[in-house]
Amino acid sequence: MKPDLTSFEPFEFERYAPGDDDISFDIHFCGMCHTDVHFVQNALGLPPDVFYPMVPGHELAGVVTGIGKNVKSFKIGDKIGVGCMVDSCLECSSCGEGYEQYCATGSTFTYGGMTTYGRSGEKGKPTRGGYSNKMVVHEKFAIKIPDSCTDLAKAAPLLCAGITMYEPLYEHNCLKGGKTVGIVGLGGLGGMGIKLAAKMGCKVIAFSTSPSKEVQAKEAGAETFVLTSDPKQLEAVKGTCDVILDTVSAGHELVPYLDALKTHGKHVLLGLADKPYEVPATAVLFGHKSVTASLIGGIKRTQEMMDFCCAKDVFPTVDIIKQEQIMGALKKLDEKNDQIKRFVVDCSTLG
Numbered sequence: 001m002k003p004d005l006t007s008f009e010p011f012e013f014e015r016y017a018p019g020d021d022d023i024s025f026d027i028h029f030c031g032m033c034h035t036d037v038h039f040v041q042n043a044l045g046l047p048p049d050v051f052y053p054m055v056p057g058h059e060l061a062g063v064v065t066g067i068g069k070n071v072k073s074f075k076i077g078d079k080i081g082v083g084c085m086v087d088s089c090l091e092c093s094s095c096g097e098g099y100e101q102y103c104a105t106g107s108t109f110t111y112g113g114m115t116t117y118g119r120s121g122e123k124g125k126p127t128r129g130g131y132s133n134k135m136v137v138h139e140k141f142a143i144k145i146p147d148s149c150t151d152l153a154k155a156a157p158l159l160c161a162g163i164t165m166y167e168p169l170y171e172h173n174c175l176k177g178g179k180t181v182g183i184v185g186l187g188g189l190g191g192m193g194i195k196l197a198a199k200m201g202c203k204v205i206a207f208s209t210s211p212s213k214e215v216q217a218k219e220a221g222a223e224t225f226v227l228t229s230d231p232k233q234l235e236a237v238k239g240t241c242d243v244i245l246d247t248v249s250a251g252h253e254l255v256p257y258l259d260a261l262k263t264h265g266k267h268v269l270l271g272l273a274d275k276p277y278e279v280p281a282t283a284v285l286f287g288h289k290s291v292t293a294s295l296i297g298g299i300k301r302t303q304e305m306m307d308f309c310c311a312k313d314v315f316p317t318v319d320i321i322k323q324e325q326i327m328g329a330l331k332k333l334d335e336k337n338d339q340i341k342r343f344v345v346d347c348s349t350l351g
């Protein structure tokens with residue numbers, strides 16, 4: 001039977017025994033990414049016998065409880081985060097350049113993955129994520145949450161939503177401001193995209209299918225809100241964006257957004273859409289426009305993003321939920337996140 005969003009139940013398991021390079025920590029909060037919905041529904045079509053039982057969660061924030069003898073950058077009591085990856089080969093050119101997410105032989109996902117390289121437990125075992133109480137991680141894949149951060153519930157979503165938006169803003173030269181950035185799809189990722197781009201000094205145009213999100217989008221820093229069902233509002237922003245970050249979690253038309261790009265503009269796909277996109281040649285030829293994509297971010301950049309967000313007070317709006325609310329929250333995301341917010345599991349309620 002294919003598991004669905006209502007087939008959750010408590011599951012007891014042991015983390016692997018920590019080695020000399022490992023850090024053990026108590027997970028206090030774990031963000032709920034729309035990818036959790038896709039993975040629970042097995043959107044990638046992985047073999048169910050190794051994929052389930054699945055413990056989702058790749059936005060973990062907690063406090064260190066133990067360190068191995070080689071660990072240099074953490075001590076007991078430090079705040080710590082883990083994002084979407086817990087290992088990669090660390091030998092290929094992508095890993096060498098700080099793009100572990102594009103590891104030539106595949107990075108090990110925090111959950112729904114298989115330990116391959118031996119730094120996330122014995123090889124050939126399934127990885128299990130952050131809707132849980134405790135975690136063990138190799139120092140190389142741990143992110144330091146600065147002491148100044150007093151709210152781990154708000155720091156947790158930075159580990160995926162934050163870095164997923166920071167990375168393409170970095171890649172497309174938005175860090176120093178002065179660009180016009182379109183954000184499409186105003187949920188967990190979209191909300192972080194608005195806040196990050198605005199804090200970097202960019203002008204933000206928020207594109208949404210939900211009229212109710214206009215006030216919140218503007219409070220987050222969007223200068224313009226475009227309701228995508230209104231052709232007049234789309235017409236008004238034609239040719240205005242340097243880069244568009246598209247976080248929509250389902251298939252949709254790209255042409256209205258390609259029209260919103262300036263000459264040389266880039267449309268960056270981030271959502272895990274269930275259908276292929278159609279891109280007419282004329283929509284990209286005239287104006288030298290590109291459709292590209294981006295996947296989370298490497299460890300060094302994730303740390304950079306965490307430091308940026310904590311220093312500049314850039315955090316998501318969160319809705320903290322208990323164990324018994326998990327299935328309902330996943331269902332709400334599946335239908336459509338109705339606010340610009342992230343659900344975050346309070347892991348002290350699990351068990």
Ligand code: NAP
Pocket residue numbers: 032033034035036038160161164184185186187188189190207208209210213247248249250269270271272273294295296333334335336337338341
């Ligand atoms: P989310 O909170 O559920 O937000 C997705 C937004 O997409 C919704 O709020 C909605 O915004 C819009 N939307 C438009 N049509 C929709 C439809 N038919 N069904 C659902 N949503 C629709 O999701 P998220 O956590 O931000 O994640 C967004 C996507 O990015 C997911 O596919 C996720 O798997 C993917 N993701 C990718 C990466 C990466 O590295 N590339 C990392 C994390 C997540 P409006 O109401 O404003 O239209």
Ligand code: ZN
Pocket residue numbers: 033034035036058084160161
């Ligand atoms: Zn995610």
